[in-house]
Amino acid sequence: KQEVTQIPAALSVPEGENLVLNCSFTDSAIYNLQWFRQDPGKGLTSLLLIQSSQREQTSGRLNASLDKSSGRSTLYIAASQPGDSATYLCAASYGGATNKLIFGTGTLLAVQP
């Protein structure tokens, strides 16, 4: 069964700290992996998309890596800010003729000013 898990479930850090969020997937035949953030009661905002052929992607203070062999992806946030406080979700796509995403349970991040 294809499953995605995220650890930790919640994280609280002081402003300015660098942090890493973890995402694990059981099936290494991944097509791509996407990271999202979700603010309370809102929809999902896409942060980064990593294709299976890529090792990492960067956008501003965010860097995501993908290691298919170990079934892991990490999202690195540099110099965290209170505005980064949100739930972070990773989602795996296994391709075929579909765009179906399998979501992790999320990491709730709180950045303390």
Place this chain on the structure above:
Amino acid sequence: KAGVTQTPRYLIKTRGQQVTLSCSPISGHRSVSWYQQTPGQGLQFLFEYFSETQRNKGNFPGRFSGRQFSNSRSEMNVSTLELGDSALYLCASSRDRGHEQYFGPGTRLTVT
């Protein structure tokens, strides 16, 4: 360019009623997917439409159905509502499989 839009944003329905939710994808996107988000189950895939054809379906009862129109707008319908259908319903659009997916703000459905 305009993002994914969903209407209505909030709905309150009674058990046994039916409901229709609408999703307008980003211009040029032909794939629309629907997800149900609940505190207990997280985000679960409902179905995906591409060029008016259902391309994949999640593990939900037949009370959940959808369709896509020629302009790529999509609707999902839930018949005979149950209390457990209370959730945030999200739609996502993309150009095709393998492309970045963009989500709308969601429709918050409350069944009483």
